[in-house]
Amino acid sequence: MSDVSTAVDLHVETRVTHVGRDAKLSNGLVNIPPYRGSTVLFDEVAELKKASGHRAYGRWGSPTSRALEAALAQLEGGANAMLTPSGLSAITTALLASVKPGDHVLMVDSVYPPVRSFCDTVLKRLDISTTYYPPQVGAGIGALMQPNTTVVYTESPGSGTFEVQDIPAICAAAHAAGARVLMDNTWGTALLFPALQHGVDLSIHSLTKYVVGHSDALLGVIVARTRELYLEVRAFHGALGLTVSPDDAFLGLRGLRTLALRLRQHQENATTVAQWLLEQPQVRTVLYPALPGAPGHELWKRDFNGASGLFAVVLRPASEAAVSAMLDGMRLFKMGFSWGGFESLVVPVKGGSHRVSSPLAAGDVCLRIHVGLENPQDLIADLRSGLQRLAATA
Numbered sequence: 078m079s080d081v082s083t084a085v086d087l088h089v090e091t092r093v094t095h096v097g098r099d100a101k102l103s104n105g106l107v108n109i110p111p112y113r114g115s116t117v118l119f120d121e122v123a124e125l126k127k128a129s130g131h132r133a134y135g136r137w138g139s140p141t142s143r144a145l146e147a148a149l150a151q152l153e154g155g156a157n158a159m160l161t162p163s164g165l166s167a168i169t170t171a172l173l174a175s176v177k178p179g180d181h182v183l184m185v186d187s188v189y190p191p192v193r194s195f196c197d198t199v200l201k202r203l204d205i206s207t208t209y210y211p212p213q214v215g216a217g218i219g220a221l222m223q224p225n226t227t228v229v230y231t232e233s234p235g236s237g238t239f240e241v242q243d244i245p246a247i248c249a250a251a252h253a254a255g256a257r258v259l260m261d262n263t264w265g266t267a268l269l270f271p272a273l274q275h276g277v278d279l280s281i282h283s284l285t286k287y288v289v290g291h292s293d294a295l296l297g298v299i300v301a302r303t304r305e306l307y308l309e310v311r312a313f314h315g316a317l318g319l320t321v322s323p324d325d326a327f328l329g330l331r332g333l334r335t336l337a338l339r340l341r342q343h344q345e346n347a348t349t350v351a352q353w354l355l356e357q358p359q360v361r362t363v364l365y366p367a368l369p370g371a372p373g374h375e376l377w378k379r380d381f382n383g384a385s386g387l388f389a390v391v392l393r394p395a396s397e398a399a400v401s402a403m404l405d406g407m408r409l410f411k412m413g414f415s416w417g418g419f420e421s422l423v424v425p426v427k428g429g430s431h432r433v434s435s436p437l438a439a440g441d442v443c444l445r446i447h448v449g450l451e452n453p454q455d456l457i458a459d460l461r462s463g464l465q466r467l468a469a470t471a
């Protein structure tokens with residue numbers, strides 16, 4: 078690997094351009110190509126016996142996927158990382174590797190909804206109970222620990238309602254009680270939130286979002302704080318037979334090269350759009366922790382190195398027809414259940430009576446907005462027309 082890839086004295090923009098590169102593996106080319114292959118051949122029995130398990134068969138990874146794993150582990154300061162076929166599979170693998178029947182999980186109430194379904198169905202069937210806690214619990218998590226609590230799961234900010242969690246306080250309390258802390262760090266990425274430095278044990282990302290960055294591949298990763306944790310989760314990952322395509326790993330590596338630059342622009346554009354939204358009469362509030370005065374801003378300022386481009390806008394009560402009139406006519410903001418790509422997206426967020434705590438009141442209309450890399454003035458013009466359609470429809 079290039080000698081600058083591990084140099085922590087270098088700025089992050091420099092590190093993302095070099096990390097995971099290896100001139101030998103790429104035959105002198107800048108990029109490691111997608112290495113395709115299932116079968117690894119051996120000429121001699123001694124060689125076959127010596128081959129460590131994870132290099133002896135294609136399912137355990139390719140030079141391309143290993144380069145991306147090494148790059149992501151280095152960027153976040155973890156012992157090692159393992160790729161999974163999607164962000165959701167990274168979450169479910171990390172959870173399953175951390176619990177056994179009879180255990181109890183403390184799950185943040187603002188969690189990405191499919192994780193809630195996983196706890197309420199799969200974990201429940203395995204006799205693992207879940208308690209949902211309010212995201213702002215902080216050190217108060219200690220009082221919610223049960224003797225059988227083995228996992229405290231966090232997501233900060235929550236990807237629907239954007240509550241920022243006090244991760245250092247949660248980690249201290251969870252570790253004091255002998256539990257492991259898992260975090261969905263997709264919004265912040267390794268660049269904007271140093272999860273492992275803050276005490277998180279397994280930092281989980283949907284790479285589908287900002288790392289791939291171009292809405293053309295699904296990929297996840299679990300980054301482990303220590304080698305022991307890595308080996309434990311990796312054994313489980315291997316037992317499940319998880320593997321990723323070398324083409325997708327290649328796209329992840331390619332996306333990484335421009336991640337720092339893209340995130341900076343996403344933040345700049347999102348701030349311009351969010352500030353404009355806040356001044357509009359149809360808007361009750363904007364949930365974007367990077368905005369001074371927004372919920373979670375102080376914690377965000379304390380712990381994060383920047384913001385990505387995803388936030389929510391809460392509109393004053395409006396009819397379904399009015400919201401449809403707004404969203405159906407958008408020119409640039411298309412509707413899509415993802416984010417992190419170069420393009421702007423919008424999608425309605427459900428308030429949800431299932432939540433134990435929510436910033437949304439009954440009747441609130443909440444839209445999740447991903448601000449892409451377009452010119453923010455064009456995005457504002459699109460939103461202005463949308464809000465005019467909303468206001469003109471009963």
Ligand SMILES: Cc1ncc(COP(=O)(O)O)c(C=O)c1O
Nearest residue numbers: 163164165189236263283285296
């Ligand atoms: C916060 C968060 N975590 C995880 C995921 C799951 O990622 P993937 O779509 O790669 O499975 C998503 C997807 O939208 C997400 O928003």
